[in-house]
Structures are given as structure tokens and as C-alpha cells.
Amino acid sequence: MDWLGLHFLPATSVSGRMLLECSHNPLLILLAYAVACAASFATLDIAERVGHVEHRNARLRWRALGALCLAVGIWAMHFISMLSFQAPLEMHYDLPITVASLAIALVSGMVAMEALSHAELNVAQYLFAAICIGLGITAMHYVGMSAMRSSAVQYYEPVRFAGSVVVAIASSLAALVLAIHLRQGSGLFHQLIKYGASLVLGAGIVSTHFMGMWALHLMVPDGTQMQMASTENSLQLSLTIALIVLLIIAGSVSAALADKKLQAKERDLHRVNALLSQLDQARVSLQQVAHYDALTNLINRRGFNQIFAERLMEQQLADGMLAVMFLDVDHFKRINDSLGHDAGDELLKVIAERIRGATRAHDVVARFGGDEFCILIALHNIEEARHMAQRVMAKMKDPIALAGRRMVMSTSIGISVFPHDGTTCEELLKNADLALYQSKGNGRNTLHFFNEGLKTKASLELHLEEQLRSALVEEQGLQVFYQPIVDLRTGHVAKLEALVRWQHPVHGLLTPDRFITIAENNGLIAELDNWVLRRACQDLAQLCDSGFEKLVIAVNCSALNLAREELVQEMDVALKAAGVAPQRLELEVTENALMGNISNTVLLLNDIRKLGVALSIDDFGTGYSSLAYLKRLPLDTVKIDRSFILDIPKYPQDMEIVQAIIVMAHTLHLKVVTEGVETPAQLEFLSEYGCDYVQGYLFSKPAPLEALRPLVKQLNQRKPSELWPSTHLLETVEMTGTTPGTSGKSQRASHAHGDRFRARPQR
Structure with missing residues (x-):
């Protein structure tokens, strides 16, 4: 039976004799196996290269090199194995057919490398590629077998022939699976696995050949003379082919290793370039952050x-x-x-x-x-x-x-x-x-x-700040002056307003308008407020010892200090340390300070009222003047600002405003104090319209407590009908109210510019 030019053994015997004295040269078989293993290793290594190459042209070059290594390796294994075949016949090989077998091997190698160029293969793709490659290897084997020329006729046993095809396909499938799965990985263990896989694949390729040789039967005609051919030429030719093929494979593997190192260096270089690019971007970003404002994109x-x-x-x-x-x-x-x-x-x-x-x-x-x-x-x-x-x-x-x-x-x-x-x-x-x-x-x-004046002023303020801080620490230079507040019903002094002064060693006696803003801007106002509070409580204790048990002292509170929760505790400590009743103390706060945070202010003022301290709103009419807020505040007294009194009785509008404030305050059950009273006409007007208390230069300028004692005692001995100050009284006030180095004119000017210790709006 013939098929595709091949002779298969029929069911009945054919004429002629079957050669049984055939053998193989063991040395050449080992050489063929070594070539097959080398080809397998080269294929696995180049397949790994193909999987890591990114450029298309480079991938094509590596695929061609891999196909060449696989083809010449399999073909050399087959040819060396054929040369190892020893039979008592004169044999030679047809060159065109041998070259044709090599071409078939190249086609099989190209199919194999095409399959290995894919990242992943599904089962159907694996099987299809393995069948194509296996059939190509089988075709290469049997075409190469047909190149053998001798007097014998080649017959193949069908079952063994089919077995060789199956082995070829199975070997091809194993090669594909191993090549794809071994593309990823590195290190010694990975290399050892690749060596082991090469040995297995080499055995599979050799098995394909010898399954085909096992299926071969040589039939010689009767009467053919048998002679054993010389094996020396076969050995030399096998060694030459093996050497050439191994050199090709070694060169390919060396190229793959060199390319792998080169590609690793390129990857390292790319990583370095990427890191440098990231560093440049980070530097630009840091420069952007360091030199530009993130919100407005303006320079910072x-x-x-x-x-x-x-x-x-x-x-x-x-x-x-x-x-x-x-x-x-x-x-x-x-x-x-x-x-x-x-x-x-x-x-x-x-x-x-x-x-x-x-x-x-x-x-x-x-x-x-x-x-x-x-x-x-x-x-x-x-x-x-x-x-x-x-x-x-x-x-x-x-x-x-x-x-x-x-x-x-x-x-x-x-x-x-x-x-x-x-x-x-x-x-x-x-x-x-x-x-x-x-x-x-x-x-x-x-x-x-x-202008240079600003620098001078700034230097002076800085110098004053340093000296004020030192004065607070050492408690030297600061003084508390007092100004009487007269009850219009009795004509007696009912209260004293505490006013801070600073006896500066260079600039003389400084009024609050020179240093209060400095204290507020530099975080000293709370300490200054607390010092005045403590000194006022101590003076209250002295007044009790001098027979002024009912006299009240009014202390001013800064707007910044009013926002501090510690204020209540500080007042309680100062009162207890001096041993005076809280009812003897009154806290004066400005209208604007009260309206800053009305909810918190109401809570704080209620806590102060719980101590027993009275509350007064200062400078009324110069701020928000909100009646809706005013009725919510736990106040006792309203103090009308001197700006409304200054032009009375010259301007009727001011008289109407003051009258309205008095009526409003009395409606809210509040007492009224009017400051800045300087003329008998102003006093007469206020008395006529029901003002409760008055304060001003008509009675006294601010003065130290010791200087005020005679004046307070003298005023408190008068009857209500003697309320109007006499010329003698005013002269007494001039003497007691004037301090060394400060004239009466400068004292009046200081009052006009805010002579009291009170909160001022921050600029």
C-alpha cells in the first residue's frame, strides 16, 4: 500500500528479504540528543526574548532567528540520527531531497515562532499550532528518510508510523506550553526549570525520529549481496553538522542573553529617565508650591x-x-x-x-x-x-x-x-x-x-511696648487715677471710675490713648486689665477702712478682654484677695464690645452678675445702639457719651437725643450716667430731665485716690441743695487733679481724646 509516496506494509508479505541486521551508533545518538536539547533551549530562550521585545521589527527578527534555531536543530538531530543508522548496504543521500527536508523544518519553525509571539493561547489555538508543527516535523522526518538511497525498498509499519505522528504533535504541544509559561520569570530556579524543560523537549524530538525509524522496514531483493558500509565518514559528517548547528544555536543563545542584558539596561535606563522625569515634575510642582499661592495662582x-x-x-x-x-x-x-x-x-x-x-x-x-x-x-x-x-x-x-x-x-x-x-x-x-x-x-x-515720621512713630511704639511689658512685670510706673461720679439726687459722690495712667520715665504721665492700642495689638491688654482690676479692689478695701463703705468703683474692660472666659474667675479672685463685697464693684464695657458676639457676651455678663458685680454700658450712642440687643443684656447702668453733652445747650438736637436716651434707659429700668459734664448749664439740663449720675470736670479731673479723698469727703458732706459747685470747689479740684508735669490744659485735652481706660475698636 502506497500513500503520499510512502510504502506501507500490506497485510500479506511482500517479495524479497527484510533486513534484520540494522543497528545505530550510540555515540551519534547521544550527539543527536544533545543537538535536540540545545535547539530546545535556544527555542525557549528566544521565545522569552520575543515575549519581552516591544518593537515590531525586533520581534520579527527574533522570530526568524528562533525559527532558524529550531529548524536546523531538529533537522540536524534527524540527519545525525540517520547517519547513526548502520545497515549491511551501500547507502547515500539525495541532496535536493535533504535540502527539501530542511525547508520543511524551517516552515515548522516559523509556525512555532508565530504561535509563540502571542502572549496567551487558548486550548484550540494550542492544539492547532501543535498539530501544524507536529505534522511539519513528521513531514521533515519522512522526507529526509526518503532521501536515503540504497538497493533496499523502504516500507513503514502503519501503527508505528501513526505513533510517530502522535509523538511529534505531543512534543510540539509540550514545547508550546513550556515556552509560553517560561517566558516570565528570572533567577536561578527559573533557569534550572528551563534546562530541565530543554532535556524533556529534546527527548521528545528524538523520540519522534526513532518512532519513525522503528516503523521502517528495509526490503532487499533476493540475491542482493550484503556488505557493511564504513562508519568513519558518517561520524565525521555528523560531528561537522553538529558543530555547525551548535555554533549557530550558541550564537543565537548568546545573542538572546546579550539582548536580554541590553534590554534590562534599556529598561533600567527608561526607569531612570522616568524617575528623572518624575523628579523634574516634582521639582516643578515643588517650585510651584514654594513660589505660588495655591488659591489665587499669584506669586507667594x-x-x-x-x-x-x-x-x-x-x-x-x-x-x-x-x-x-x-x-x-x-x-x-x-x-x-x-x-x-x-x-x-x-x-x-x-x-x-x-x-x-x-x-x-x-x-x-x-x-x-x-x-x-x-x-x-x-x-x-x-x-x-x-x-x-x-x-x-x-x-x-x-x-x-x-x-x-x-x-x-x-x-x-x-x-x-x-x-x-x-x-x-x-x-x-x-x-x-x-x-x-x-x-x-x-x-x-x-x-x-x-514718610520718616511713620518710622519714628513705629520705633516709639516698639519702645513703648517693651517698656509697658516691663512695667507690667515689675508693677512700676503704672498708676490708677479716679474720677468722681456724682448722684444728682443727693449731690454725693456715689462712684469712682478707675482710669489707668503710666508715669513714663521719659515722656512723663501718659494717658490711655498713648498706650492702650499698643497693649491691645501686642497681647498685653488682658494683663493690663487685670492689674487695674486688682489695684481697684485694693483701693476699695482702703476706702472701707477710711469710712467710705458705700462707695463703688467702676472699672473699664477692653473688648478683647471681654471675650476671655477667664475674666469671671479673675474678678472673683481679685475681690476675694482684697476682701471687698462684689456689690462695691462695677464693670464698664463699651457698646461695640458688647455687640461683637452677643450670644457669648450675654452668657459671660450673666456669670459676672452672679458674682454680684454691677454692669454698665459705656459710650452709649456711639456704637450699634440696638435696642433689640440692649434689652437682652443684664445691665444696671447706661453711660451717655460726652459727645452728646459737649454742645448742650447750644444745639437743641443734642438735648433731644440725651432726653430720649434717658427716657429709654429708665423704661428698661436702667440708671443713667452722663460723662463729660463741664458747665453748670449742662448740669442743670441733666438734672431737669432725670439723669441719675453725672461725671466730668465740673466736679473733678481724674486724680490719685489720696488726692481725691478730701474732695469726696467734702462733696459727701453737702446737702442736695448745695449741688452746684462753687468757685472754691473748682479751685480745689484744679489743685488735687493736677499732677506734677501735667498742666490743667493738658489734663482737659487728655479727657477730650479718651481720658478713660476703655476698649477701643481695633484698626
């Missing part, structure tokens, strides 16, 4: 200082001018407190855009934090800075839609100019800040240029 203080130094050096070399503008948004805190910080952030973004829109492209705009901005511009003359500031202020006044509201913001600006106001960045920034402080102090929504 650090970035501004760097650019400022560069611009300043340029202008110094060019003999040019620079202006530094400090901007502060007026009353920005109200936005955060009322609408929340998110709304405040949105407002800052809008403000930043408006400032940027009012400046030129080459101007530098920065946000220093909070609501503080700074502009740096180059100038030809100082008026350019003024015009720029005015443009910014005009831009700011455009309505802003925020949180469903339309609001208009304003800004205060301070300006310093190089080289007139300084030659260094620090000096110019400091001077611009001083000019800004002046703008805020002069009513806000204004601009001011720096």
Missing part, C-alpha cells in the same frame, strides 16, 4: 522676595525707581465670619483677578497670605505709583456677586519707593507696611506713601 511671599531682589538689583544698576505697594482688604474678616471661609476664598480669587487686571503685564502681583497682597512696579516718577494704586482701588469698588449677595469691598494701600524710602528689600517692605498701617488707621479705603 517666597517667590515675590526672589523676584524683588532681582528687580531691585536691575534698578540699582540702571538708576531706576521701584514702588512696593502693600494692600489689605478692608473688613475681610467679616466675610469669613458671616459667610464662611469658602466664600472668603472665592472672594480672594475675585480680588486677585481684579488686582491683576488693574496692573500691567510686567508688574509683579503677589499674595502674602490672608487678605494681604503686594504689587511691585517699575517707575519713571512717583505719581505712577499713585495712579496705579488709585486704579486698584477703583477696580475693587465694582460690585462682587458672592453667596447670593452683591457686595462692594475696599482696600487700604501703603506705598514705599526705591531709592527714596530704602535701598534693600527688607527696608522697602517694612516701610510699605508702615504706610499701610497709616492708611488703615486713617479710616481705611485710602492710600499713603511712606
Whole structure:
């Protein structure tokens, strides 16, 4: 039976003799197995390379090299195995057919590498590729067998023939599975597994050949003379082929290893480049964070200082001018407190855009934090800075839609100019800040240029702050003066208002308007308040010992101190330490301080009332004047500000206002004190309209307690009909109220500028 040119043994015997004296050279069999194992290892290694190569052309080159290694390895194994075959016949091989078998092996190798170029294969793809490769190997084997020329005829036993095909397909399937699964991994263990797989695959390839040889039967015609052919040429040819093929495989494996190392270095280089790129991005991000404000995308203080130094050096070399503008948004805190910080952030973004829109492209705009901005511009003359500031202020006044509201913001600006106001960045920034402080102090929504007087004032305030801190620690220089508060019903002194003074070693006696703001701005106000409170309680104890058991002392409380929860405890400690009744003490707070946080204020005032301390609202009429809030506060007394008394009886409107306040206070069951009474006409008017208490220079200026004792005793001995002060009494007051180094004129001026120790609104 013949099939595809192959002769298969029929069921009945054929004519001729079957050769049984055939054998194989063991050395060549081992050589063929070594070549098969080397080809298997090369295929696995190159398949690993194919799986890791990214470029298409490189993948094609590696696939071609892998196909070549696999083809020549299998073909060499087959040819060496054929040369190991020994039979008593003269044999040779047909060269064209041998080359054709090599071509078939190359096709099988290309199919194998095509399958291995895929990352994953499903079961059907595995089987299809294994069948194609196995059939190619089988075809290569039997075509190579047909190249053998001798007097014998080749017959194949069908079952064994089929077995060789199955072995070829199974070996191909095993090779595909191992090659794909061994592509990932590294290290010694992975390499050992690859070596073991190469031995198994080599055995499978050799098994395919010898299954085919087992199926072969050589039939020689009767009468054919038998002779054993020489094996020397076969051995030399086998060794030559093996050497050539092994060199090809070794070169391919070496190339794969070199490429693997090169690719690893390339990956390392890519990783290094990626890390460098990430570092560059991180550096840019850090630079962005370090030099730019995240909210407004303007330059921050650090970035501004760097650019400022560069611009300043340029202008110094060019003999040019620079202006530094400090901007502060007026009353920005109200936005955060009322609408929340998110709304405040949105407002800052809008403000930043408006400032940027009012400046030129080459101007530098920065946000220093909070609501503080700074502009740096180059100038030809100082008026350019003024015009720029005015443009910014005009831009700011455009309505802003925020949180469903339309609001208009304003800004205060301070300006310093190089080289007139300084030659260094620090000096110019400091001077611009001083000019800004002046703008805020002069009513806000204004601009001011720096002048030397501001530096002098700032230096003086710094010096006063240091000395005030020292005076509080050492309790030296600070004094408490008192001013009588007269009861209009009896004509007697019912209360004394405690007023702090500072006997400065250089500047003489300082009134509160010189140092209260300094104390408030530097965190000293609570300590100063507490010192006055303790001293007033001690003086109350002395008054009790002197026979003034009913006299009350009124102590002023700063708005900042009123927000402290410790205030109640401090008052309790001061009263107990002096051993005086709480009813002898009255706390005076300004109207604006009370309205700052009405809910917390009511709770704090109730706690103070529980101690037994009376409460008085000071400067009434100059602040919010909200009756809705006023009726909620646990007050005892309302003190009318002197600004309403000053022009009485000259202006009837002031008289009507005072009269209305008195009626309103009495309706709320509150006592009324009017301060600033300086003329008998004012006293007569207040007495006529029911004012309860009066206070002012008509009776006495503020004076130390020891100087006031005779005056208080004298006033308290009078009858109500003798209320009007006599000329003699006023002269007595002048003598007792004047302190060394302070004239009566300066005392009156100090009262006009806020002679009492009271809270002042922060600027």
C-alpha cells in the first residue's frame, strides 16, 4: 500500500528479504540528543526574548532567528540520527531531497515562532499550532528518510508510523506550553526549570525520529549481496553538522542573553529617565508650591522676595525707581465670619483677578497670605505709583456677586519707593507696611506713601511696648487715677471710675490713648486689665477702712478682654484677695464690645452678675445702639457719651437725643450716667430731665485716690441743695487733679481724646 509516496506494509508479505541486521551508533545518538536539547533551549530562550521585545521589527527578527534555531536543530538531530543508522548496504543521500527536508523544518519553525509571539493561547489555538508543527516535523522526518538511497525498498509499519505522528504533535504541544509559561520569570530556579524543560523537549524530538525509524522496514531483493558500509565518514559528517548547528544555536543563545542584558539596561535606563522625569515634575510642582499661592495662582511671599531682589538689583544698576505697594482688604474678616471661609476664598480669587487686571503685564502681583497682597512696579516718577494704586482701588469698588449677595469691598494701600524710602528689600517692605498701617488707621479705603515720621512713630511704639511689658512685670510706673461720679439726687459722690495712667520715665504721665492700642495689638491688654482690676479692689478695701463703705468703683474692660472666659474667675479672685463685697464693684464695657458676639457676651455678663458685680454700658450712642440687643443684656447702668453733652445747650438736637436716651434707659429700668459734664448749664439740663449720675470736670479731673479723698469727703458732706459747685470747689479740684508735669490744659485735652481706660475698636 502506497500513500503520499510512502510504502506501507500490506497485510500479506511482500517479495524479497527484510533486513534484520540494522543497528545505530550510540555515540551519534547521544550527539543527536544533545543537538535536540540545545535547539530546545535556544527555542525557549528566544521565545522569552520575543515575549519581552516591544518593537515590531525586533520581534520579527527574533522570530526568524528562533525559527532558524529550531529548524536546523531538529533537522540536524534527524540527519545525525540517520547517519547513526548502520545497515549491511551501500547507502547515500539525495541532496535536493535533504535540502527539501530542511525547508520543511524551517516552515515548522516559523509556525512555532508565530504561535509563540502571542502572549496567551487558548486550548484550540494550542492544539492547532501543535498539530501544524507536529505534522511539519513528521513531514521533515519522512522526507529526509526518503532521501536515503540504497538497493533496499523502504516500507513503514502503519501503527508505528501513526505513533510517530502522535509523538511529534505531543512534543510540539509540550514545547508550546513550556515556552509560553517560561517566558516570565528570572533567577536561578527559573533557569534550572528551563534546562530541565530543554532535556524533556529534546527527548521528545528524538523520540519522534526513532518512532519513525522503528516503523521502517528495509526490503532487499533476493540475491542482493550484503556488505557493511564504513562508519568513519558518517561520524565525521555528523560531528561537522553538529558543530555547525551548535555554533549557530550558541550564537543565537548568546545573542538572546546579550539582548536580554541590553534590554534590562534599556529598561533600567527608561526607569531612570522616568524617575528623572518624575523628579523634574516634582521639582516643578515643588517650585510651584514654594513660589505660588495655591488659591489665587499669584506669586507667594517666597517667590515675590526672589523676584524683588532681582528687580531691585536691575534698578540699582540702571538708576531706576521701584514702588512696593502693600494692600489689605478692608473688613475681610467679616466675610469669613458671616459667610464662611469658602466664600472668603472665592472672594480672594475675585480680588486677585481684579488686582491683576488693574496692573500691567510686567508688574509683579503677589499674595502674602490672608487678605494681604503686594504689587511691585517699575517707575519713571512717583505719581505712577499713585495712579496705579488709585486704579486698584477703583477696580475693587465694582460690585462682587458672592453667596447670593452683591457686595462692594475696599482696600487700604501703603506705598514705599526705591531709592527714596530704602535701598534693600527688607527696608522697602517694612516701610510699605508702615504706610499701610497709616492708611488703615486713617479710616481705611485710602492710600499713603511712606514718610520718616511713620518710622519714628513705629520705633516709639516698639519702645513703648517693651517698656509697658516691663512695667507690667515689675508693677512700676503704672498708676490708677479716679474720677468722681456724682448722684444728682443727693449731690454725693456715689462712684469712682478707675482710669489707668503710666508715669513714663521719659515722656512723663501718659494717658490711655498713648498706650492702650499698643497693649491691645501686642497681647498685653488682658494683663493690663487685670492689674487695674486688682489695684481697684485694693483701693476699695482702703476706702472701707477710711469710712467710705458705700462707695463703688467702676472699672473699664477692653473688648478683647471681654471675650476671655477667664475674666469671671479673675474678678472673683481679685475681690476675694482684697476682701471687698462684689456689690462695691462695677464693670464698664463699651457698646461695640458688647455687640461683637452677643450670644457669648450675654452668657459671660450673666456669670459676672452672679458674682454680684454691677454692669454698665459705656459710650452709649456711639456704637450699634440696638435696642433689640440692649434689652437682652443684664445691665444696671447706661453711660451717655460726652459727645452728646459737649454742645448742650447750644444745639437743641443734642438735648433731644440725651432726653430720649434717658427716657429709654429708665423704661428698661436702667440708671443713667452722663460723662463729660463741664458747665453748670449742662448740669442743670441733666438734672431737669432725670439723669441719675453725672461725671466730668465740673466736679473733678481724674486724680490719685489720696488726692481725691478730701474732695469726696467734702462733696459727701453737702446737702442736695448745695449741688452746684462753687468757685472754691473748682479751685480745689484744679489743685488735687493736677499732677506734677501735667498742666490743667493738658489734663482737659487728655479727657477730650479718651481720658478713660476703655476698649477701643481695633484698626
